[in-house]
Amino acid sequence: MRTALVTGAGGGIGSAIAMRLASDGYTVIFHSHTKDCGKPAASVHGIAVRADLSDASQVENMVSEILAQVGAVDILVNNAGISVSGLLTDIDPQTRRRLYDVNLLAPIELTRLLLPSMVRRKSGCIVNISSMWGQVGASCEVDYSAAKAGLIGFTKALAQEVAPSGIRVNCVAPGVIRTPMLDCYDAETLASLAEETPLGRLGTPEDIAGSVSFLCSEQAGFMTGQILGVNGGFVI
Numbered sequence: 656m657r658t659a660l661v662t663g664a665g666g667g668i669g670s671a672i673a674m675r676l677a678s679d680g681y682t683v684i685f686h687s688h689t690k691d692c693g694k695p696a697a698s699v700h701g702i703a704v705r706a707d708l709s710d711a712s713q714v715e716n717m718v719s720e721i722l723a724q725v726g727a728v729d730i731l732v733n734n735a736g737i738s739v740s741g742l743l744t745d746i747d748p749q750t751r752r753r754l755y756d757v758n759l760l761a762p763i764e765l766t767r768l769l770l771p772s773m774v775r776r777k778s779g780c781i782v783n784i785s786s787m788w789g790q791v792g793a794s795c796e797v798d799y800s801a802a803k804a805g806l807i808g809f810t811k812a813l814a815q816e817v818a819p820s821g822i823r824v825n826c827v828a829p830g831v832i833r834t835p836m837l838d839c840y841d842a843e844t845l846a847s848l849a850e851e852t853p854l855g856r857l858g859t860p861e862d863i864a865g866s867v868s869f870l871c872s873e874q875a876g877f878m879t880g881q882i883l884g885v886n887g888g889f890v891i
């Protein structure tokens with residue numbers, strides 16, 4: 656049985672990705688932070704683990720626990736993330752550091768820890784969840800945009816480094832997706848974001864899960880280093 660680790664599997668997009676990969680036949684490891692993913696994981700014969708990804712020692716302990724349980728991870732989906740809105744000059748250094756720790760450094764560290772077992776088996780697939788703001792930048796989300804752009808650069812560079820080892824690295828850049836991350840917006844703002852999206856609606860977590868499923872499949876076997884925009888035409 657092949658295994659997939661999905662970070663942030665307690666969140667909107669992460670839970671849809673985890674359930675989709677389970678239905679694709681993977682043993683899914685549901686990573687969460689504050690939420691208990693025991694029930695959804697058990698419902699698909701998966702495994703639940705917890706860690707604060709802003710804490711490097713928790714990341715390391717989680718990987719040791721996972722490798723002890725399943726031996727190797729075939730698919731890593733770096734999905735967990737946080738957003739912070741406000742003018743660059745208004746974000747305090749601690750908040751900024753945490754954003755980069757969770758959104759950029761944790762995916763890199765998780766990858767570093769899981770790569771050796773992928774290289775040994777000459778196979779593996781990594782999907783990083785970035786954002787369309789990482790592609791084009793967003794005012795009042797400068798750090799978020801920069802961290803997500805970093806994830807795009809990481810994807811492109813790592814894809815070249817590990818391709819000879821049979822490992823594919825790709826990225827999904829979602830548009831506006833209806834999840835708890837958007838709870839800070841009122842109904843009017845959400846409606847205008849839907850209107851601004853050429854396809855005329857907000858994306859769903861399942862829209863993103865489908866693209867991750869595709870990138871992990873044999874159908875995408877010749878794709879690596881790619882940034883797949885799933886944004887309803889918002890950024891073309």
Ligand code: NAD
Nearest residue numbers: 663665666667668688707708735736786829831832834836
């Ligand atoms: P969400 O808030 O529902 O989920 C985020 C997940 O990240 C949660 O499970 C949360 O527990 C986890 N997380 C946050 N801080 C953590 C920490 N310190 N340690 C471990 N886990 C932590 O949001 P979502 O919309 O499902 O976001 C999933 C990913 O998609 C994020 O990387 C986000 O940046 C990206 N994204 C979302 C949108 C959108 O419109 N919703 C658009 C583009 C990109």
